[in-house]
Amino acid sequence: MFKFEDFSTFQRAVTIAGLGPAMLVGCTVHGDPSLATYLPAAYGVSLAFPWGDAKAKASAWKPTAPAPRALGQAIRGITNNFEGLVGVAVTSIDDGWIVASNGERPMPQQSVSKLWVAMTVLDQVDQGRIRLEDPITITRADFTLFHQPVAALVKGDAGYTASVGEIIRRAMQMSDNTCNDKLLRLVGGPDAVRTFLARKGITGVRFGPGEKLLQAGTAGLAWKPEYSMGNSFAIARSRLSPAVRLAAFESYVKDPPDGAAAAGISVALARLKRGELLSPTATAWLLQTMDGAKTGRARVHGAVPPGWTYGHKTGTGQDLGARTAGFNDVGILTAPDGKSYALAIMIGDTHRPVRERQMLMQQVAQAIVTYRN
Numbered sequence: 001m002f003k004f005e006d007f008s009t010f011q012r013a014v015t016i017a018g019l020g021p022a023m024l025v026g027c028t029v030h031g032d033p034s035l036a037t038y039l040p041a042a043y044g045v046s047l048a049f050p051w052g053d054a055k056a057k058a059s060a061w062k063p064t065a066p067a068p069r070a071l072g073q074a075i076r077g078i079t080n081n082f083e084g085l086v087g088v089a090v091t092s093i094d095d096g097w098i099v100a101s102n103g104e105r106p107m108p109q110q111s112v113s114k115l116w117v118a119m120t121v122l123d124q125v126d127q128g129r130i131r132l133e134d135p136i137t138i139t140r141a142d143f144t145l146f147h148q149p150v151a152a153l154v155k156g157d158a159g160y161t162a163s164v165g166e167i168i169r170r171a172m173q174m175s176d177n178t179c180n181d182k183l184l185r186l187v188g189g190p191d192a193v194r195t196f197l198a199r200k201g202i203t204g205v206r207f208g209p210g211e212k213l214l215q216a217g218t219a220g221l222a223w224k225p226e227y228s229m230g231n232s233f234a235i236a237r238s239r240l241s242p243a244v245r246l247a248a249f250e251s252y253v254k255d256p257p258d259g260a261a262a263a264g265i266s267v268a269l270a271r272l273k274r275g276e277l278l279s280p281t282a283t284a285w286l287l288q289t290m291d292g293a294k295t296g297r298a299r300v301h302g303a304v305p306p307g308w309t310y311g312h313k314t315g316t317g318q319d320l321g322a323r324t325a326g327f328n329d330v331g332i333l334t335a336p337d338g339k340s341y342a343l344a345i346m347i348g349d350t351h352r353p354v355r356e357r358q359m360l361m362q363q364v365a366q367a368i369v370t371y372r373n
Helices: 008-014 033-038 069-080 111-124 149-153 163-173 178-189 188-200 211-219 232-238 244-256 263-272 280-291 356-370
Strands: 085-090 098-101 106-108 135-138 160-163 259-261 309-316 326-332 340-349
Touching: 008 232, 033 259, 069 085, 069 098, 069 356, 085 106, 085 263, 085 356, 098 263, 106 340, 111 163, 111 178, 111 188, 111 280, 111 309, 111 326, 135 163, 135 178, 149 160, 149 178, 163 280, 178 188, 178 211, 211 232, 211 244, 259 263, 263 280, 263 326, 263 340, 280 326, 326 356, 340 356
Parallel strands: none
Antiparallel strands: 085 098, 085 340, 106 259, 135 160, 309 326, 326 340
């Protein structure tokens, strides 16, 4: 039997918030039966994040060349001068070195995790289990919360039908939460993504429970289906006591169930670019999709000089006052001569203004460009 003292810090905070561990006697999880399939099979009890105790492992990848000293000093100077929890890693895809500052600390991924969902879908495409041209329909029952522009396209009971490829593009380029959640269900839920990560040897990366449970837990709420409609989630969150919000927020930052180390992400992106994770066709398709990202144009993108390209994925978490749990940008920066650098900039927690966060990211890009010049 589980005891309260056996719970992780985050689980304790959520229990204190009045959520309590809901027994999984049948298959109801936080008021939504469909979420039962999102729980790891080994757990007989549904907690807010029952997989949160599994620590992210440091990347097993080993560099094949020494890191440039000047670039390393520049990156460390940038992060040391920033007020907040931040991890940065830059991997040379062609030369095999890695530069990092606080690169092993798991940080909240938020929408960066859409990258792993897309890879899992494309891996199943490679296996012949899914086709990019297969139709997929999104209905109101699929709605999640926060950023879901596809909701405007769902008309009546018929919903919105598009190809799997189009839904991936919406998830990756527009960071559409509902599209991502639909893809997650298509591949078999979070465990399917975790299996993909393990099979491909991607370390230093956790995959969380999906958008609904993740955001509800971060706020200190238990998920309810009605939260996906209108501003119901925001209203419910606003009714929580400040103490509950703070406990849930700080516990999430301390031990994020979707946590990933900047070094782990950077190495995984380098391996993607080198064709080690997906087929050549799937790799090229995903990289092209990342090139078309429409989010975070003032983050790393704001410092990409003419002749360089940057394909990426951003992630932004919930706010608590001036603090944000997760403000991220990860991607592949390519120089005019074709040499590429996989970078991950993860701001896990900060109260500094958004413009300062963006400038930190731009400074990392500028440091790479300066190193090349």
